[in-house]
Amino acid sequence: MSTEDDDTDERTTLPPTEAFRLLSDGTRLQTLQGLVELTAAGGYGSEPVSFSDLHAQVETDDSAHFNYHLQELQDQFVAHTEDGYRARYPARKVVRAIKAGTFTERAELADGPIDGTCPQCGECDLRASYADERLAVRCAACETDLTANDFPPGGFEERSLADVLHAFDRLVRHRVSFAADGVCPECTATMDGHVTTDIPPEWGYEALPAFDCVRCDFSVLPSFGMLLLDHPDVVSFYREQEADLREPPFWELALCVSDRFTTIESREPWRVTVRVPGENSELVASIEGADVAEVVLE
Structure with missing residues (x-):
């Protein structure tokens, strides 16, 4: 729990080479x-582990x-108190x-x-593959690549293919x-967040919203429509x-x-409209840059 006396800007940084040397x-x-396994075995709120x-x-x-070796791990990976030893977050992350x-x-x-239906052609000829830690889904009927994203190999353990695909869907x-x-x-x-046109031609998009981490360089490139999946007005519609x-x-x-459903209205600045047709109405979402600005029913 933070307090007013906390200084969130005060931190030390260990060089990556030193961290991996440890x-x-x-x-x-x-x-x-x-240490992590003993702590987990003790349950939530478990006591420190003895030497x-x-x-x-x-x-x-x-x-x-x-x-x-234990002393070498202290400070960065292991916390030592008079009651024993605790695994710090970096240690838990390494073990995980x-x-x-x-x-x-x-x-x-x-x-x-x-199983499934292609949203492009309506055929039930979807295929999945996994290589180089990326799970891909494509339609064999219309030869459309529907998605390809990183997926940890551990996600396959003790899961049927259907369960793997469900986990992949939720992860993305x-x-x-x-x-x-x-x-x-x-x-x-x-x-x-920004908009990029630096997209492989085979993806079939003119532009996409792109999100790049300022620290670890992790990137996410969804479609404009995918930004709307959790919007309450879209869910209700x-x-x-x-x-x-x-x-x-x-x-x-689709x-x-x-x-x-996407129309690029302007490039400077980027403004995109996504129109989702319904039986008697149409949902119109306005996206400015990579941010959903407005969703209205017409």
Whole structure:
């Protein structure tokens, strides 16, 4: 909990090379894993871990050797108090990355059929593939690439293909939501929103909103229509049409993977209109730059 005395600008920065040097020894990685696992086993609000309990998690009988490596981890990865040891956020992040298989696992999914309807041609001939940690969905009937996004290999563990695709859909939606709110989904730093025309020709878009992290360079490039998925007026409009935007995966929504509803009104400054047709009315969204400015019913 922050107070008025907190100085949020006062922080120290460890050079990346030094941070990775601290993790270059197997004993230290075992120590971090053991500390995080013991803390998790103790439940929420668990007490600090004692030296002896932590030492028991590491494959070394030499107490002095273990203590040396433990001290190297302190401050940046491990907090030490008179009650014991706690894993700091960087330690938990490292262990989660290890468990997620981010650095150690590979997964592959051969191009194969999946359920669903192409929003471009209406055919039920969608196919999914996974390579180089990117999950892609395309329509074999009209040869349209509907989406391709990063997806951790750990997302395949103990999941059916249908469950993997559901997780992928939710992950991409949340990334866009975070980015549009100005929060990087990777590191929580600020996302800079703008419009770009630097787009591969095969994507089929003239322009896209782009969100780039000012810290870690993570980027999100949704369609203009995808910026509207969580807007309350858009959700209500679809509900009145007896449609739920949360149910179909985003790659089955023409609003998300097509620019057929999008009109570029101005380039300096960027102004875009997205028109969503209904049975008896039309929803019109005005987007200025990468921000939704107004949504009206006509």
